[in-house]
Amino acid sequence: MLTEQLLDRLSATWRAHGAPIEDALAPGGAVDSFTSEDGRLHVDLPDELRTWWAWHDGRIKQEGRDIRASYMGPLLRPYSSTSSREWWERMMVEAIDAAADGPEGTPLADPDHWWREAWVPLFNDGTGDLVADCELGPAGVTPIRRVEWGMDLQEAPRARTESLGQLVEWWIEAIELGIWTWDKDRGMWAKTRWEPEIRQRYDGLI
Numbered sequence: 001m002l003t004e005q006l007l008d009r010l011s012a013t014w015r016a017h018g019a020p021i022e023d024a025l026a027p028g029g030a031v032d033s034f035t036s037e038d039g040r041l042h043v044d045l046p047d048e049l050r051t052w053w054a055w056h057d058g059r060i061k062q063e064g065r066d067i068r069a070s071y072m073g074p075l076l077r078p079y080s081s082t083s084s085r086e087w088w089e090r091m092m093v094e095a096i097d098a099a100a101d102g103p104e105g106t107p108l109a110d111p112d113h114w115w116r117e118a119w120v121p122l123f124n125d126g127t128g129d130l131v132a133d134c135e136l137g138p139a140g141v142t143p144i145r146r147v148e149w150g151m152d153l154q155e156a157p158r159a160r161t162e163s164l165g166q167l168v169e170w171w172i173e174a175i176e177l178g179i180w181t182w183d184k185d186r187g188m189w190a191k192t193r194w195e196p197e198i199r200q201r202y203d204g205l206i
Helices: 004-016 047-055 081-100 164-176 196-202
Strands: 025-027 033-035 042-044 056-059 119-124 129-133 144-147 180-183 188-191
Touching: 004 047, 004 164, 033 081, 047 056, 047 119, 047 164, 056 081, 081 119, 119 144, 144 164, 164 180
Parallel strands: none
Antiparallel strands: 025 056, 033 042, 119 129, 129 144, 180 188
């Protein structure tokens, strides 16, 4: 479960390892739900997502500042609540379009294969999105999926974590174990070579 205390641990871990990430993050705010512009789509945000965006809401846009300074890890670009809602709505439209071109009677013809109303994007890793599934888990907890169009059909429905809190715990471990290190000269995260045991331990999410 994501808590303010866990986020304080993350902040302390960044500081202890010389990563000035919070300097590049925008102040948080209250976000309770997403609704599309036309009002046809709606999702209530569980407690974990409300806690996340109340802590920080994306990055501070500063001219000349490298966007990578706000990354949660080497490739994890955080969405602000506004950009998340816009991407969520766009992907719902694109899911309908993609399903219309899918072979009839196959999963590809179902918009839910491509994107679901309960999937709220939190991070982009360059090739796909890490999304919070607001339908799964106990109340207030949001398992994390990795959604990449073209991925194996068996992988699409699989939740990768029990909660957003578990993902944050993995980030802390990655830093403390030296899997991620902050490159002060380049102002960005660096990572060790992907060993099979690392990929297996963190399920490809870090």
